[in-house]
Amino acid sequence: MTRTATTILLLMATIALPACSLVDSITGKGGAGSDKSAKGGPGGGPGGGARTPAVIVERVARTEIVDSIEAVGTARANEQADLNSTVTERIERINFTDGQYVPRGAVIATLVRSEQGANLNESQARLREAQLQLARLKQLQAQGFATKARIDEQQANVDIARAQSQQANSQIADRVIRAPFSGYLSLRRISAGTVVNAGTTIATIVDHSSIKLDFTVPETFLPALKPGLEISATAAAFPGEQFRGRISSIDPLIDPVSRAATARAILPNPDLRLRPGMLMTVDIRSPAREALTVPELAVIGEGQGAYVWKVSPDDKANRVEIQAGSRRDGRVEIVSGLAEGDRVVAEGTVKLRGPGPIKPVERTATQEQTAPDVAPEPAAAPTRDAS
Secondary structure, X not given: XXXXXXXXXXXXXXXXXXXXXXXHHHHOOOOHHHXXXXXXXXXXOHHHOOOOOEEEEEEOEEEEEOOEEEEEEEEEEEEEXXXXXXXXXXXXXXXXXXXXXXXXOOEEEEXXXXXXXXXXXXHHHHHHHHHHHHHHHHHHHHHOOOOHHHHHHHHHHHHHHHHHHHHHHHHHHXXXXXXXXXXXXXXXXXXXXXXXXXXXXXXXXXXXXXXXXXXXXXHHHHHHOOOOOEEEEEEOOOOOOOEEEEEEEEEEEEOOOOOEEEEEEEEEOOOOOOOOOOEEEEEEEOOOEEEEEEEHHHOEEEOOEEEEEEEOOOOEEEEEEEEEEEEEOOEEEEEEOOOOOOEEEEEOHHHOXXXXXXXXXXXXXXXXXXXXXXXXXXXXXXXXXXX
């Protein structure tokens, strides 16, 4: 039993010695070769040294900027009105067809007005009688047989009869529905013989020779809006086609809930393709102006602010806080923080961990280059066979 235990212990020691050597080689402990590798090769710092990052550098340039605002709006007719009955009466005649164009003043429909016609005839007859009586009294007054008081009384009778006649004419006019302006009528949904109540819509007339486009913008964009500013709009019904117009007015009131203001633009619509009620996308562009800009990738946002990596004449990158303006076409406007001609890191900012030297690759605002992902490795020195 003792010989067996001794044999097992010898076998375990034989297996453990190579394992310990393997662990020492991995951890770098206890060998001359490991001491040599820890010191670094020729030209290298401790642990091999940090490399200088290669980045794309571009100068701050003055370029043309066009501010743009996008919004969604609803198309409205230039003029639109519901033609309603003002009295309760039966429709006598309908004078239009579906979608018909009518000029201003055209008769759209007439209601029954026989009673009002009779009242008109009666009032006109009374008016003629009162006028004749007044004429006789004036003749008698000239002969001294009629007093002025009698003349004044008869003049009042003439005025009353005339007013009754005008009232009858007004009642008849209330039963004739006319077009208030030239335009197209809606589909007819009522027929002759129908009794309509006061306020019942007989037809809707629309003048959409030009379109009023109402759209809302956040209150922060109000300084960029003004009457006369040109806009372009698109509609889903006409993909790829732009309709141009100008802002005509801006609502002086701001919605206290959405904090948005409503603006109205006028779009010419000579071919009548745009219809009231269409949903349209509005693109508002301000007149072109020149401003200092940098590539969009150069600007790094941080909280409420932003910064860039500015490159000094001795090729060192330093962090500089900026105030950014509008963004368009891959460029960012610089409001403050940089001057024209300053160099900034345009691409490769992810390689920078703090201020320090860099390897700049110059690029102008019109060039399209990309920085290498890593700096090029130095060429390996030729080795000579020891033999």
